[in-house]
Amino acid sequence: MTTKKVALVTGAGQGIGRGIALKLAQDGFDIGIADIPAQEQKGEAVAAEIAALGRSAVFVPTDVSSRSDVEAAVEQTASRLGGFDVIVNNAGIAQVKPLLEVTEHDLETVFSVNVNSVIFGIQAAVRKFDELGVKGRIVNAASIAAIRGFPILGAYSASKFAVRGITQVAAQELAPKGHTVNAYAPGIVGTGMWDLIDAEMHKINGKPLGKNLQDNVEGIALGRIETPEDVAGVVSFLAGDNAVYVTGQVIIVDGGMLYN
Numbered sequence: 001m002t003t004k005k006v007a008l009v010t011g012a013g014q015g016i017g018r019g020i021a022l023k024l025a026q027d028g029f030d031i032g033i034a035d036i037p038a039q040e041q042k043g044e045a046v047a048a049e050i051a052a053l054g055r056s057a058v059f060v061p062t063d064v065s066s067r068s069d070v071e072a073a074v075e076q077t078a079s080r081l082g083g084f085d086v087i088v089n090n091a092g093i094a095q096v097k098p099l100l101e102v103t104e105h106d107l108e109t110v111f112s113v114n115v116n117s118v119i120f121g122i123q124a125a126v127r128k129f130d131e132l133g134v135k136g137r138i139v140n141a142a143s144i145a146a147i148r149g150f151p152i153l154g155a156y157s158a159s160k161f162a163v164r165g166i167t168q169v170a171a172q173e174l175a176p177k178g179h180t181v182n183a184y185a186p187g188i189v190g191t192g193m194w195d196l197i198d199a200e201m202h203k204i205n206g207k208p209l210g211k212n213l214q215d216n217v218e219g220i221a222l223g224r225i226e227t228p229e230d231v232a233g234v235v236s237f238l239a240g241d242n243a244v245y246v247t248g249q250v251i252i253v254d255g256g257m258l259y260n
C-alpha cells in the first residue's frame with residue numbers, strides 16, 4: 001500500500017473485532033476502534049497494541065445502535081486519523097432462546113445492535129467516502145447463521161439473514177459510486193460470544209458447561225475451533241487491493257461446516 005489508509009472497526013475492544021483491527025493495522029491501515037463506553041479500557045489496550053505495530057489508532061466510545069453515535073465515530077475517526085477508506089460493521093450480540101420465548105424487547109435489542117447498526121454504518125461511511133472522493137470498502141459481520149437458521153438462535157439468525165440482505169442491496173446501490181460491500185460469515189469462534197452461547201445452551205439442554213461448544217467444534221471439517229485471526233484474514237482480503245472486483249458477497253469462513 002503506497003498511501004496512508006484509515007479503517008473503522010466496530011466492536012473492536014475484544015474478540016473478532018480486535019483481531020480484525022490488529023490485522024488491518026498490520027496491512028498498513030490506521031484504525032478507529034469503536035466500542036461501547038464500558039469497553040474503553042479494552043479499546044485503549046487494542047489502540048496501544050496497534051501503536052506498537054507502528055500505526056495510529058483511536059478509541060471512539062460508540063453505541064452502534066445509535067445513528068448519531070455511529071455518525072460521530074466516523075467523523076472522529078476521519079478527523080483524528082486524516083482519512084476514511086474502510087468501515088467494518090463488526091459489533092454484534094448473540095441471543096439464545098427458543099423462538100416461542102422471544103419477546104418484543106429481545107427482538108428490538110438484537111435487531112438494533114446487529115441490523116440497524118449496519119445500515120447506520122453504511123450511511124455514515126458512504127457520506128464520508130463521497131466527501132473525501134474515496135472509493136470505499138464496507139465489510140459487514142454476518143455468520144453461518146446468516147446462511148442457515150440455527151435452533152435457539154432464532155432472533156440472532158434472523159438478524160444475520162438481514163445483514164446478508166442489506167449487504168446485497170448496498171452492493172448494488174453503491175456500485176455506481178465505486179464502493180464495494182461484502183460480509184464475512186464466521187462459524188464457531190472462541191470469543192466471549194460463544195462463552196455466552198454455551199452457558200445459555202447449558203441452561204436449556206442441561207449439557208455440562210463447555211460441552212455444547214465442544215459438540216459444535218466436533219462438526220468442523222478442519223477439526224479445530226476458529227480464531228479471530230482466521231476471520232481477520234478474510235476481512236483483510238475484502239478490505240484490500242485484491243478484492244477490488246468482489247462485491248455483494250458473503251464469504252463463509254467456518255473451517256468447513258456449511259458448503260455453498
Ligand SMILES: NC(=O)c1ccc[n+]([C@@H]2O[C@H](COP(=O)([O-])OP(=O)(O)OC[C@H]3O[C@@H](n4cnc5c(N)ncnc54)[C@H](O)[C@@H]3O)[C@@H](O)[C@H]2O)c1
Nearest residue numbers: 011015016036063064091092141143186188189191192193
Ligand atoms: N463468535 C462467533 O462464533 C461468531 C460467529 C459468527 C459471527 N459472529 C459475529 O462476529 C461479530 C463479533 O463477535 P465476537 O465473537 O467478537 O463477539 P464478542 O462478544 O467477543 O465481541 C463483540 C464486541 O462488540 C461490542 N458491542 C456489543 N454491543 C455493542 C454496541 N451496541 N455498540 C458498540 N459495540 C458493541 C462488545 O462490547 C464487544 O467488544 C458479531 O457481529 C457476531 O455476531 C461471531
